[in-house]
Amino acid sequence: MAKIIVITSGKGGVGKTTTSAAFASGLALRGYRTVVIDFDVGLRNLDLIMGCERRVVYDLINVIQGEAKLQQALIKDKRCENLYVLPTSQTRDKDALTSEGVTAVMDELRTEFDYIVCDSPAGIESGALMALYHADEAIVVTNPEVSSVRDSDRILGILAARSRRAEQGEEPVKEHLLLTRYSPKRVEGGEMLSLQDVKELLRTPLLGVIPESEVILQASNQGIPAIHMENSDVAEAYKDVVARFLGEERPLRFIHPVKVGFFKRLFGG
Amino acid sequence: MANPRSPGTETSAPLRVSGGVFTLSILHLESNNPQQLAQRIAEEHQRHPAAADFHRHAPVVLDLSAIPEEAPLALTEILNVLRAADWFPVGLRNAAPRHQALAQDLNLPVLRGQDRNAAPQPETPAPAQSVSTSPGGLTIDHPIRGGQRSYARGGDLVCLAAVNAGAEVIADGNIHVYGPLRGRALAGVNGQDSARIFCMSLEAELISVAGLYRILESDHPLWGKAAQIYSRDEQLHITALTL
Ligand SMILES: Nc1ncnc2c1ncn2[C@@H]1O[C@H](COP(=O)(O)OP(=O)(O)OP(=O)(O)O)[C@@H](O)[C@H]1O
Ligand SMILES: [Mg+2]
Numbered sequence: 001m002a003k004i005i006v007i008t009s010g011k012g013g014v015g016k017t018t019t020s021a022a023f024a025s026g027l028a029l030r031g032y033r034t035v036v037i038d039f040d041v042g043l044r045n046l047d048l049i050m051g052c053e054r055r056v057v058y059d060l061i062n063v064i065q066g067e068a069k070l071q072q073a074l075i076k077d078k079r080c081e082n083l084y085v086l087p088t089s090q091t092r093d094k095d096a097l098t099s100e101g102v103t104a105v106m107d108e109l110r111t112e113f114d115y116i117v118c119d120s121p122a123g124i125e126s127g128a129l130m131a132l133y134h135a136d137e138a139i140v141v142t143n144p145e146v147s148s149v150r151d152s153d154r155i156l157g158i159l160a161a162r163s164r165r166a167e168q169g170e171e172p173v174k175e176h177l178l179l180t181r182y183s184p185k186r187v188e189g190g191e192m193l194s195l196q197d198v199k200e201l202l203r204t205p206l207l208g209v210i211p212e213s214e215v216i217l218q219a220s221n222q223g224i225p226a227i228h229m230e231n232s233d234v235a236e237a238y239k240d241v242v243a244r245f246l247g248e249e250r251p252l253r254f255i256h257p258v259k260v261g262f263f264k265r266l267f268g269g
Numbered sequence: 270m271a272n273p274r275s276p277g278t279e280t281s282a283p284l285r286v287s288g289g290v291f292t293l294s295i296l297h298l299e300s301n302n303p304q305q306l307a308q309r310i311a312e313e314h315q316r317h318p319a320a321a322d323f324h325r326h327a328p329v330v331l332d333l334s335a336i337p338e339e340a341p342l343a344l345t346e347i348l349n350v351l352r353a354a355d356w357f358p359v360g361l362r363n364a365a366p367r368h369q370a371l372a373q374d375l376n377l378p379v380l381r382g383q384d385r386n387a388a389p390q391p392e393t394p395a396p397a398q399s400v401s402t403s404p405g406g407l408t409i410d411h412p413i414r415g416g417q418r419s420y421a422r423g424g425d426l427v428c429l430a431a432v433n434a435g436a437e438v439i440a441d442g443n444i445h446v447y448g449p450l451r452g453r454a455l456a457g458v459n460g461q462d463s464a465r466i467f468c469m470s471l472e473a474e475l476i477s478v479a480g481l482y483r484i485l486e487s488d489h490p491l492w493g494k495a496a497q498i499y500s501r502d503e504q505l506h507i508t509a510l511t512l
């Protein structure tokens with residue numbers, strides 16, 4: 001039976017889709033049969049980040065409305081053997097996502113996969129609620145700034161109250177905090193909240209820290225999940241996240257400003 | 270198919286009317302000028318959004334002791350100002366006979382409750398809620414997040430973790446918070462003015478005991494410190510918790 005993981009945040013633009021793509025790819029690279037689902041109906045970003053936008057024929061909404069079979073909508077990733085993408089529709093509105101429909105899709109996917117990764121839309125309305133409802137675990141993506149932390153706090157409350165696990169009185173959804181777009185230099189300059197600040201405010205176990213990096217932009221422009229960007233900090237950071245998620249111990253990296261060496265300073269980097 | 274007897278058609282049971290004691294906010298009207306009132310409310314709510322939140326949909330009694338008998342009173346307009354600010358005016362008190370007559374014309378009760386110890390009893394059909402005096406209570410061992418609200422009916426609320434910004438803890442009795450108190454805490458909401466709030470780190474947006482409330486800012490001398498909050502002589506007191 002698959003484990004369902006929602007990637008959520010409350011606030012928009014913090015790195016949920018970037019994380020969903022990288023994390024799902026990382027699980028697949030470890031050999032797990034993984035599917036990543038785009039719940040952001042009307043925007044449809046995940047397929048772009050995964051580089052499969054031209055292979056989208058049917059989507060989640062078609063499946064929910066009975067216009068296509070699940071098998072027809074699942075797109076096999078071109079880089080990872082075990083990874084599938086379930087894209088969403090750009091043309092339908094959010095009401096097309098019904099809770100019965102989502103439940104049916106989840107029930108079918110559960111038997112086929114090890115992990116189901118749900119990329120949530122921003123906000124705390126129905127789309128975000130649908131994405132988190134079935135979750136067994138949640139990765140709450142947060143940027144080191146006050147409004148993002150507040151929204152993460154809010155979504156943590158909603159996870160504790162409105163998920164299927166909460167409604168049925170089961171073991172609560174397991175929460176993970178993922179701090180992204182972390183810029184140690186700006187933290188040092190006092191422009192951003194520090195890792196300690198965020199941990200103290202949210203009090204949720206930390207899964208990892210993803211540094212701010214222009215590699216993310218290159219990756220998304222090429223449709224390559226960031227975890228495949230060889231020799232980059234972000235790829236390494238996302239690999240650590242996957243490892244910790246699977247229960248391995250990894251020290252935190254990329255949380256201190258890079259010290260520029262004497263010669264580099266002298267001759268220019 | 271056998272239809273269950275609908276409760277509405279029962280004839281034998283008498284109407285259930287019971288007594289109840291309610292805590293209501295009292296607004297002391299400063300003048301008979303509705304515009305001025307509107308302006309004062311707007312200023313207060315702009316300065317303290319948490320106060321606006323606190324007042325939203327709150328029943329309120331207008332105290333007219335500052336309004337002389339001979340002053341004209343545009344009561345309808347004053348009520349409209351309050352309603353526009355999302356308040357629910359439910360009655361008048363300390364009103365001159367002339368002003369009481371105005372209230373009667375508007376079907377607005379004139380309440381006799383004089384001070385906080387004998388909380389005024391609205392004659393409007395508020396739900397006849399019986400206050401449980403059982404020493405029930407609520408113990409919470411996880412953080413209370415923004416947007417969440419926890420209510421200990423008829424007892425104390427104990428939170429062993431943080432009450433985060435935007436969260437609300439409410440109790441008929443005392444409130445104890447062992448993590449930082451960053452949200453709102455309302456103790457004694459059923460009028461128990463001996464209720465207190467205890468916290469290990471006072472960073473609250475708003476604190477209230479038995480209807481008295483206060484907004485806090487980070488310049489408060491006890492900010493971030495262990496503190497208790499209680500009411501005495503219609504005033505909220507915040508003191509260090511020294512053990
Ligand atoms: N670690 C990072 N460093 C630099 N830029 C990043 C990083 N992570 C994400 N971004 C950028 O931030 C923007 C938002 O990222 P993304 O689309 O993943 O966020 P989202 O939370 O899914 O947004 P939405 O709420 O709109 O769905 C993108 O332009 C992305 O390239
Ligand atoms: Mg997104």
